[in-house]
Amino acid sequence: MSDIKKFMFVNRKAPxxxxxxxxxxxxxxxxxxxxxxxxxxxLDDGVYxxxxxxxxxxxxxxxxxxxxxxxxxxxxxxxxxxKESMEARGLSEDDLLVDVTVMTxxxxxxxxxxxxxxxxx
Amino acid sequence: MLHxxxxxxxxxxxxxxxxxxxxxxxxxxxxxAVYAATKGSVVEAKVREALGRIKIxxxxxxxxxxxxxxxIIEGVSPVDYGGFVDLVAGNNNCQSWx
Numbered sequence: 255m256s257d258i259k260k261f262m263f264v265n266r267k268a269p270x271x272x273x274x275x276x277x278x279x280x281x282x283x284x285x286x287x288x289x290x291x292x293x294x295x296x297l298d299d300g301v302y303x304x305x306x307x308x309x310x311x312x313x314x315x316x317x318x319x320x321x322x323x324x325x326x327x328x329x330x331x332x333x334x335x336x337k338e339s340m341e342a343r344g345l346s347e348d349d350l351l352v353d354v355t356v357m358t359x360x361x362x363x364x365x366x367x368x369x370x371x372x373x374x375x
Numbered sequence: 376m377l378h379x380x381x382x383x384x385x386x387x388x389x390x391x392x393x394x395x396x397x398x399x400x401x402x403x404x405x406x407x408a409v410y411a412a413t414k415g416s417v418v419e420a421k422v423r424e425a426l427g428r429i430k431i432x433x434x435x436x437x438x439x440x441x442x443x444x445x446x447i448i449e450g451v452s453p454v455d456y457g458g459f460v461d462l463v464a465g466n467n468n469c470q471s472w473x
Contacts, residue, residue: 268383270440271407299386302410305442312436319442343385344415344446 259370260291265300267375269319270310275303276318278375286328293369294325295362296354297336300375301343304335304350322352336362377462377469381406384418389472394425401430403454403462409438413446426450434459 263282267274286292296304303319310317325333333354340346340356347356357365366372378397384390390411393402402425404412411418412433422431426448435453438444447453454462463469 266386268386268407268410268441270437271381271383299383299407299410302441307442307445308440309442309444310440313440315440317440342417343410344413344419 258289258291260293260368261285262293262295262366262369262372264366264372264374265294265296265303266298268299268302269308270313270315274375275300276316278373279318279321281373281375282325282330283328286330292330293332293334293365294330295334295336295365297339297359297362299339299343301335301339301345304333304352304354305345306349306351319351325352334362334365376400377466378402379469379471380404380408380411381471381473383407384411384421385416390418391421393472394421394429397429399428401432401462401466403432403434403459404451405434405437405459409433409441410443412438412448412451413443414448415446419448422448422451432458432462 263278265278269275308317308319335354335356337356337358378393380390382389431451432454433451435455
């Protein structure tokens with residue numbers, strides 16, 4: 255069908271401290287339900303959303319990090335992490351709870367250019 | 376004096392400004408500020424340097440929520456909610472940086 259658009263979700267906020275990360279994930283799932291072409295990118299503090307081992311019992315909030323593992327069930331498989339952001343936070347791919355494609359800032363910029371819709375969280 | 380920081384040092388200037396104006400006393404990192412207490416980030420060197428003159432504490436439930444409880448910089452002291460209360464009660468005044 256020709257009405258499939260390329261949607262990119264730009265995640266730049268840390269999880270838990272604000273509602274942005276959770277809200278982004280909600281909209282991602284809605285978009286996928288409409289059979290759109292969805293990409294998620296993580297840069298700046300957004301990379302922290304993918305950190306393994308998050309335990310939210312002590313702060314009594316929903317641990318939505320497990321939802322990232324379920325994304326492939328919704329045919330969302332395009333997850334990209336900016337290398338510079340990851341390294342600035344002392345994180346490596348082994349620290350992340352899902353498989354992602356690590357790319358440079360320039361590569362990420364090029365990917366953004368190709369999108370029909372870009373939503374920023 | 377106790378300074379309470381709740382924003383990530385990697386995306387907000389509160390922590391660095393606090394370090395710049397604070398000669399002594401204590402800092403408590405909570406919410407998104409807890410990332411500053413972890414090893415390997417670009418903020419680590421500033422934290423280590425500040426530890427020579429300021430006591431830095433980190434709220435553990437917030438660090439656990441972010442999956443980084445096993446990565447605290449040596450010298451930063453972990454506290455629970457009870458410790459949070461003790462810090463506020465034990466200081467003459469406190470500032471919550473926004």
